[in-house]
Amino acid sequence: MQKLKQGDEVIVLIGKDKGKRGRISKFLKEKILVEGVNQVKKHQKPNPNAGVQGGIIEKEMPIHKSNVALYNPAAKAADKVGFKTLEDGRKVRYFKSNNEIIDV
Structure with missing residues (x-):
């Protein structure tokens, strides 16, 4: 089980986009791709065979997963993630600051 999953809301801790949030x-x-974070401008060459138009496009680039943290909406800040096993045997993630379970 991983601390971060696809679809989680994260906050960037380091870099030019520090403080930005995204899924x-x-x-x-x-590395991970986060929506709306680490946008770069790429000069793209046209390719008529693939139907790609040329020009300058904005593209999301990957960011290392150690530079993001899971966003805790209750605390409105980044939070550490831990694991615990429930009574029924399921392993779930929880926020370490307030012991709130992330996975339901």
Whole structure:
């Protein structure tokens, strides 16, 4: 079980987008794509065979997963994540600051 999952709301801790929040859209080994974070401008060459138009496009680039933390809406801040086993045997994630369970 991982501390971060696809669809989780995270907050960026380090870098040019420090403090921005977004949802995890994709995992790429040790890096993740977060919606609206780490936007760069890319000069794209046109490709008529693939139907791609050329020009300058904005694109999301991956950010290392150690540079983000799970966002706790109750505390309105980044929070550490822990694991605990419930009485019925399920393993769930919880916020360490207030012991609130993330997975239902």
